[in-house]
Amino acid sequence: MEDVQLDEEQKHFKSICAAFFNYQVDSLRDIARMEKNFRSLKEKHLDLLPVPYTERISKLIDCVNKNFFFIVHIVHPHNDLFKCTKMPDGKLQIEALDVPYKNVSKVRSTLRQLVRDWSKEGQEERNMCYKPILDELNRLYPHPCVNDSRISVLTPGSGLGRLTYEIAKLGFKSQGNEFSYFMLLASDFMLNKADHIEQYPIHPFIHDFTNVLNTSEVFKEILIPDICPSDELPPDSDLSMVAGEFVEVYSKQVASWDCIVTCFFMDTANNIIEYIEVIYNALVPGGTWINFGPLLYHYADMGDAMSIELSWEEFKEVVRRIGFIISKEQFNESVYASDVNPMLKISYNCIFFTAVKPLDS
């Protein structure tokens, strides 16, 4: 990589760490706004509340502190990216962190995605989206190790790493690929540094008071992880993570993978046709592609960003024209990082298919 590019990369990485480090300050600012709104109510309105608002505020502060305690574990190895100044009173002060709102909300959604991938409460959601994939892998490759050589499975958009981990646990050579440092930092921590089950209590739902049935839902404590990844992985397992943009990394790896699994990934493309092409080329002849997900194109409505939005009908035709044979096609309902919110249900009718790259290709 060239120096300029390396500098840019380093700057980007630092800005993500800054967003994590800023979590407490950002959250307390929001809580202060909520407190101000309550304080501005007339006395007679305040008297109508079943519980004084000050109780809500102090509970929220407690939860933010617990979340921050966990978040600091993720980023503390990168403390040295930030200048610290010793103040006259002896306290250390970190350099000012300038975090755009987009990144504030990404830290918060990382907390919610931890529920999906690494909590007991996420089991139901994982059963909806990961289990069909793992079952399909078991069906396609009943023996993931053949004569000391392993079937290799790539999971682009591996997020917090649970699916990639489960694939390794089945005995496959499993590689995750992820572009977002929010995900990479958090998945690295979960996969390599979490010591024991239910080690960290977090409160991922405190940032949203809409559609709440009972106030206790907002404060719900989630214990992560539900399993200790390092304990449960067989000693000879083969699990790796690669940082970087999918097309950039894998367009150079021709005929290299036995299987590629895309789960809630295809719609992260600027150009979905290019994704399909890279998948096809990266597979060995006879290799398989398992896809599970919606078509919620991430770059639709993103100003001037390139975005090619195909319907499933068009997507499927492109898959065929590129050379795949679709061997299985169904629709499965699934949720994504759902808040287990009883008043709001968002679910996707996901496309679940297996496509084969012909042996003679």
Place this chain on the structure above:
Amino acid sequence: MEDVQLDEEQKHFKSICAAFFNYQVDSLRDIARMEKNFRSLKEKHLDLLPVPYTERISKLIDCVNKNFFFIVHIVHPHNDLFKCTKMPDGKLQIEALDVPYKNVSKVRSTLRQLVRDWSKEGQEERNMCYKPILDELNRLYPHPCVNDSRISVLTPGSGLGRLTYEIAKLGFKSQGNEFSYFMLLASDFMLNKADHIEQYPIHPFIHDFTNVLNTSEVFKEILIPDICPSDELPPDSDLSMVAGEFVEVYSKQVASWDCIVTCFFMDTANNIIEYIEVIYNALVPGGTWINFGPLLYHYADMGDAMSIELSWEEFKEVVRRIGFIISKEQFNESVYASDVNPMLKISYNCIFFTAVKPLDS
């Protein structure tokens, strides 16, 4: 109203009309962006598309033109708000319209809400949210006219007017109240100016290509209205609409209404406690409040806007402390302006309750 306030009001009204008039230009700009994205694809990618992209583009332009034809009917009485210049070639050119993105998207969502309120396709959605309310009104007031005097029903947040209209059709004195000129202009048109059934073909789904199963869904034609409002209303019916902010208009109307119906309305409050209080005061002793809706507080996350977000548990307690007796409480699943999109389902578990203001209050 003071002159300054009147000026502000007039300016605001003009900006909403501008958003409607700008619909075609805004939409064509988006289509041009889509075209540019497709055009930037490599030849080999373009060849993989089942249908040339130019076909999608020209279909979209057709649909935009049809939508604009309808939209112009809504706002043409307000043409004179805008300066027109005769160009050297004899064509008229309207003054430059500066429309913020928020308003661009409100015009588009008005199109989708027309499906909810005034199309055959919206019947299922109306059965979910309006029917339980109308059934409850029939149960509470089996005789909406008593000795020449009608039971009066107010629907704040009346939107495109269908619920207010259906209540009038049952024989009640029915008044809608709405703050948004987008809604007021469109509901006025539907209630008073639509001449016959299925008069206007519109294409409300063309602005979103995410989670599309078959391309034809995007281009789906909807015919509005499903009924001719003026034909079906009995000649002695009593239906009115009042423009303005709910608290501002109705806090002065003490003990004036027999029944208040709030449907997807309570969470539009900056201060939900104030809404409850105004409803209580505006009802006659013995009057009833029927509520149906989620708690998707509109002002949550709206920067520095005042927002008091209560859970249902807290909301209910405030309702009681203000003096209401809750006579019925249930949860009903409902959607809101759903796109009949087969790949994405968003549904609300709505609170459906009836509360009574005691006779001796």
